[in-house]
Amino acid sequence: MKMPTIFLPNDVQYLIITFLDNDDYGTKFILYKYLFVNRFWCRCIIPILWRRPRIDARVIRTYLSCLNYDELKTLIPFQINLPANNPPPLFEYGKFLETIKISDINKSVKSWLSKEGYKIETYWYKRIDTWDYLMNSVKTVIWRMLMRKCRRITSIDLKLEQAEGDIPDIYSKRAIYYLKDFNVNILSGECKEKLYKNSIELLRRLPLLSTGLKHILWNGSLYPDLLVNLIQTQNGLETFNISQMSFRSNLTVLSSLRDTQSTTLTCFFASHVHFNKASIQIIGGLHNLKTLSLSYCAGLEPKHNEIISRASFRLNKLILRHNSWYFKVDLAFFEKAGQSLQSITLYDNFSSEIIRKVHKHCPNIKKMIIYIESSMHIPSFGTWISGLQNLHTLVIIDAIACSRISELAEKLPKSLQHLKYHGNLTSIDVFSKFFELCMIPLDTISIYPISFNYVFDQYISVISEFAIRVKSLKRLFLSRRAIPKQWQPQELELKKELEKQGVDLRILFTFYDD
Numbered sequence: 001m002k003m004p005t006i007f008l009p010n011d012v013q014y015l016i017i018t019f020l021d022n023d024d025y026g027t028k029f030i031l032y033k034y035l036f037v038n039r040f041w042c043r044c045i046i047p048i049l050w051r052r053p054r055i056d057a058r059v060i061r062t063y064l065s066c067l068n069y070d071e072l073k074t075l076i077p078f079q080i081n082l083p084a085n086n087p088p089p090l091f092e093y094g095k096f097l098e099t100i101k102i103s104d105i106n107k108s109v110k111s112w113l114s115k116e117g118y119k120i121e122t123y124w125y126k127r128i129d130t131w132d133y134l135m136n137s138v139k140t141v142i143w144r145m146l147m148r149k150c151r152r153i154t155s156i157d158l159k160l161e162q163a164e165g166d167i168p169d170i171y172s173k174r175a176i177y178y179l180k181d182f183n184v185n186i187l188s189g190e191c192k193e194k195l196y197k198n199s200i201e202l203l204r205r206l207p208l209l210s211t212g213l214k215h216i217l218w219n220g221s222l223y224p225d226l227l228v229n230l231i232q233t234q235n236g237l238e239t240f241n242i243s244q245m246s247f248r249s250n251l252t253v254l255s256s257l258r259d260t261q262s263t264t265l266t267c268f269f270a271s272h273v274h275f276n277k278a279s280i281q282i283i284g285g286l287h288n289l290k291t292l293s294l295s296y297c298a299g300l301e302p303k304h305n306e307i308i309s310r311a312s313f314r315l316n317k318l319i320l321r322h323n324s325w326y327f328k329v330d331l332a333f334f335e336k337a338g339q340s341l342q343s344i345t346l347y348d349n350f351s352s353e354i355i356r357k358v359h360k361h362c363p364n365i366k367k368m369i370i371y372i373e374s375s376m377h378i379p380s381f382g383t384w385i386s387g388l389q390n391l392h393t394l395v396i397i398d399a400i401a402c403s404r405i406s407e408l409a410e411k412l413p414k415s416l417q418h419l420k421y422h423g424n425l426t427s428i429d430v431f432s433k434f435f436e437l438c439m440i441p442l443d444t445i446s447i448y449p450i451s452f453n454y455v456f457d458q459y460i461s462v463i464s465e466f467a468i469r470v471k472s473l474k475r476l477f478l479s480r481r482a483i484p485k486q487w488q489p490q491e492l493e494l495k496k497e498l499e500k501q502g503v504d505l506r507i508l509f510t511f512y513d514d
Helices: 010-018 025-034 039-049 057-064 069-073 102-115 129-149 197-209 224-232 247-261 277-284 302-309 327-340 352-361 378-386 405-411 428-437 456-470 489-500
Strands: 099-101 155-160 181-186 215-219 239-243 267-271 291-295 317-321 343-346 367-372 393-398 418-423 444-447 475-479 504-508
Touching: 010 039, 025 039, 057 102, 057 129, 069 129, 099 102, 102 129, 102 155, 155 197, 197 224, 215 224, 224 247, 239 247, 247 277, 277 302, 302 327, 317 327, 327 352, 352 378, 367 378, 378 405, 393 405, 405 428, 428 456, 444 456, 456 489, 489 504
Parallel strands: 099 155, 155 181, 181 215, 215 239, 239 267, 267 291, 291 317, 317 343, 343 367, 367 393, 393 418, 418 444, 444 475, 475 504
Antiparallel strands: none
8 A cells, every 4th residue: 555645844844954954064965965856945955054164165156156246346456257147146155154264265265266277476485465465355355245144153263373364344243243152363473463453353343243152262362351351241151262371361361251251151171371379269260160171281280289179160071181280280180070070081191090099089981082192001091991880982092003902892891882993003903803802882983093004994894893793883983084985895895794784884074073
């Protein structure tokens, strides 16, 4: 009996399609194919694809087709080869954009001009002024069009360095009002106010244009007064990331953060920052803090441990990476986090004492990212993870192609579902031995090699044999760069065998896609 055809209402179809709105390139590829189902699907999918497009020369050409007469007029002196008498584009693509990364636009404009035959002549010490003017003119009209059309820009990434140049002096409160993420990189050695006056003016005016920022990343020690003003005007900042901030400036910035955002701030990231007693006291006053990341920082000493122990926050995620202080400071953070800690990242200095203390104070860890740069701590590390009965995800970053990594296979807890390996796949014997000894019914495996000097099918064969044995593997993530452009017959057979076992082969475009 033939089943009747079921027609879903348009609003239900729309909800299903918008549910696929994410940054995964695989999903975007699928959505692109669905463009051609019918008009309604096309109208639903185009805004999704153009919210966060991968800016390249083709996107620049499409944006140029959306210019109005006044904007096109400024390009006439350059005799730029734009299609004449073409019908207007089917959609106003510029109005859908939600994420602006200035460096991507700059690179793509240069790429588009090169493809159109405009040679951008450069010397090691400068770029030819005529071509500078040409590039700036194209960037200006695109920026003007985006400020005119955009309805809802949620993220801006601004970089003030000599290679990027300044942004146009055009802002739209309507476009920027809904801004949620603001990233700014100010390289102090190159930044001169007269060269970046428009960018700096945007920093000054941003508190008036948008008061709903959720995430701020500020890289650089210049203009701390502008950062303080920006922090103080926001209504509910959730994530703050500070890097390369000078010793004098960070106290002022941290004080404004505590005084105005302590009730909403949940994530604090610091990189290359020098702390002292006053600054760690301020961070300790961020009582809603859940995530703390300290990378390449300095200044803390064991005498500050009592301040850390009295902090009002309760962490569930802690990242400590290459900090220049005694390991007992790290211990103080772990002891403070205690049983609430669920995610941990250690890039170095996980000595036997660190492992014992964390094992004692933090038994509820569900996700662990560990950086292995020495094989001497492998036994202690294995004992540690074997006792973590709630561990769900383990990420191993193996920078040295550690020959003893297989010793961890027998120590993995039964709760583990996702294993991710990021390292040098140089020894098939070590890799094979690891999965021979692993008896845990893993749900997901992710392989993200650092180098690519290996035989692809050998490693896939090991995973295939593991999938047949444990009968639990559902997903295998492989780095896009690790997958061959053209599969060989033997590799295709292995792929079919994985699919036969019910394993979904997925692509990792970036380290964090899984």
